[in-house]
Amino acid sequence: MLLKDDTRKIQEQLGAACRIGSDAQLELSRPEALAHYQRLIRNIFNNTLETAFPITKEWLVPTDWQYLVSEFMEKHATQTPAVWQMPREFAGFVTANVYAKTLNKPALNDLLWLEWYEIEVHTMPDVEEPASMKTVYQLNDSLIMNPYHRIINLTYPVHKMHADKAAAKPGDYYILIYRMMDSGSVHFLEISPVHVFILQNIIQGSQSLPEIMPIVLSQFNFDNKEAIQKYLALFCSDLVDKKILIIT
Amino acid sequence: MKHQVGIGFRRDFADEFIDNEAFKPDFIELAPENWIGMGGYWKKKLDAVAGRFPVTCHGLSLSIGSPDDLDWTFLKQLKDFLKCYKVDIYSEHLSFAKADNAHLYDLLPIPFRDDAIKHIVKRIKMVQDYLERPLVLENVSYYTSLAAQMTELEFVNRIVEESGCQLLLDVNNVYVNAFNHGYSAEEFIAQLPLDKVAYMHMAGHDKVSDDLIIDTHGQAIIDPVYALFEYTVKLLNKPLPVLLERDFNIPETHELISEIERLKAIVKKHWEEEHVVER
Numbered sequence: 001m002l003l004k005d006d007t008r009k010i011q012e013q014l015g016a017a018c019r020i021g022s023d024a025q026l027e028l029s030r031p032e033a034l035a036h037y038q039r040l041i042r043n044i045f046n047n048t049l050e051t052a053f054p055i056t057k058e059w060l061v062p063t064d065w066q067y068l069v070s071e072f073m074e075k076h077a078t079q080t081p082a083v084w085q086m087p088r089e090f091a092g093f094v095t096a097n098v099y100a101k102t103l104n105k106p107a108l109n110d111l112l113w114l115e116w117y118e119i120e121v122h123t124m125p126d127v128e129e130p131a132s133m134k135t136v137y138q139l140n141d142s143l144i145m146n147p148y149h150r151i152i153n154l155t156y157p158v159h160k161m162h163a164d165k166a167a168a169k170p171g172d173y174y175i176l177i178y179r180m181m182d183s184g185s186v187h188f189l190e191i192s193p194v195h196v197f198i199l200q201n202i203i204q205g206s207q208s209l210p211e212i213m214p215i216v217l218s219q220f221n222f223d224n225k226e227a228i229q230k231y232l233a234l235f236c237s238d239l240v241d242k243k244i245l246i247i248t
Numbered sequence: 249m250k251h252q253v254g255i256g257f258r259r260d261f262a263d264e265f266i267d268n269e270a271f272k273p274d275f276i277e278l279a280p281e282n283w284i285g286m287g288g289y290w291k292k293k294l295d296a297v298a299g300r301f302p303v304t305c306h307g308l309s310l311s312i313g314s315p316d317d318l319d320w321t322f323l324k325q326l327k328d329f330l331k332c333y334k335v336d337i338y339s340e341h342l343s344f345a346k347a348d349n350a351h352l353y354d355l356l357p358i359p360f361r362d363d364a365i366k367h368i369v370k371r372i373k374m375v376q377d378y379l380e381r382p383l384v385l386e387n388v389s390y391y392t393s394l395a396a397q398m399t400e401l402e403f404v405n406r407i408v409e410e411s412g413c414q415l416l417l418d419v420n421n422v423y424v425n426a427f428n429h430g431y432s433a434e435e436f437i438a439q440l441p442l443d444k445v446a447y448m449h450m451a452g453h454d455k456v457s458d459d460l461i462i463d464t465h466g467q468a469i470i471d472p473v474y475a476l477f478e479y480t481v482k483l484l485n486k487p488l489p490v491l492l493e494r495d496f497n498i499p500e501t502h503e504l505i506s507e508i509e510r511l512k513a514i515v516k517k518h519w520e521e522e523h524v525v526e527r
């Protein structure tokens with residue numbers, strides 16, 4: 001090791017002092033400058049997290065928000081070299097350390113992840129995009145999924161109401177977050193467990209609705225095949241119109 | 249890309265690069281970390297802009313001065329990115345941004361010490377070997393030295409000499425450091441290995457107190473920094489790409505255009521007249 005232990009330690013102490021905001025016993029030519037480094041780094045974390053989580057930031061009282069940022073800076077070693085991806089680590093940190101309980105904000109995790117996944121879908125790396133000649137859905141069409149999407153499961157309906165109100169309505173909410181292939185804009189769609197099942201089957205391999213129907217019927221114990229198929233065909237048709245599903 | 253003046257590409261004014269016909273920097277500079285792994289709307293914008301202007305890259309997270317190991321996953325992504333956008337110049341900071349396994353996303357001062365030099369020289373060589381290109385390292389602004397055992401000048405000069413890297417000379421940073429640490433900016437520049445300078449930065453800063461300037465890139469360049477730039481250009485006596493950095497408090501585009509014009513006038517005056525046969 002070319003770097004001596006004491007030099008390494010000095011660098012780590014400066015890093016720690018910047019993260020924790022503490023005074024360190026460091027040999028500085030201008031000791032007052034430490035506060036500037038602390039402020040500059042705090043600003044970077046604040047700005048990045050506020051930009052990623054504007055709704056969460058607005059919802060929490062400022063002291064709670066600042067508490068979370070401080071905890072994150074002190075206790076989490078940020079791994080990504082890309083600062084714009086650091087908010088994902090923040091959502092993971094807050095979830096893993098049950099701050100929702102500490103702050104008595106049950107919907108906190110759901111709101112953070114909803115905000116993060118919107119960014120994630122918006123910035124998902126480009127892949128070769130499937131093209132379709134056909135835009136009007138017919139029952140036997142084979143379908144594939146728009147590659148830019150996420151299906152998430154929320155306990156609280158933070159996608160449609162204020163997070164405090166959502167806390168009173170725990171349940172099983174499925175949200176499809178998808179990006180339009182042409183404009184790049186991101187949209188949300190609340191879907192049911194049967195819809196999720198259909199989409200998961202389509203994601204696994206291009207299929208038509210009638211091909212998926214037997215497992216849908218057995219999985220969900222439906223008796224009226226025709227009514228269910230009609231209902232699901234409407235769903236598929238709607239998703240084709242929205243360019244979430246693509247006819248192959 | 250010699251003797252040309254470019255500007256940092258930022259999302260905040262991305263459309264100006266595409267729509268504003270009057271806004272014609274010779275090249276753009278971007279931070280690869282802000283774009284690696286990004287698709288969708290912003291990737292389309294980036295590709296549109298990269299289709300119009302040559303690209304240089306100025307990294308943020310390599311952390312060449314870090315006690316932590318180099319991040320080879322990141323370096324692989326970086327190498328792919330530089331290739332994809334046909335990037336000639338990849339520069340980074342002579343500082344550290346990661347310690348104790350945590351990224352800080354800012355530029356911290358490396359202890360000006362002999363062991364740090366040896367450590368960094370080895371890392372520069374590893375990065376250069378892997379990227380198959382010289383690393384261009386920037387003299388950073390710093391607000392305090394950290395457990396220093398030599399001067400900044402000796403530290404920078406030895407790094408350049410022993411590693412074979414090139415230098416990104418940020419004239420505003422020299423101005424800021426000279427002010428904050430009480431030395432002569434002109435003398436500092438004159439004693440740098442000027443033959444190793446491959447790229448230059450110019451920027452504005454904020455004076456936060458009577459005795460402290462912070463390098464914010466949030467203001468227009470001030471006259472004394474233009475003067476120091478002209479002094480440097482004369483000393484360099486060879487055409488190099490020059491980059492205007494503006495990261496915050498983005499003004500109307502015509503103000504950026506006039507800053508670029510002013511920089512261009514200076515380099516033209518000293519470099520074109522003396523290098524008419526260059527090319």
Ligand SMILES: [Fe+2]
Nearest residue numbers: 386418449493
């Ligand atoms: Fe710079």
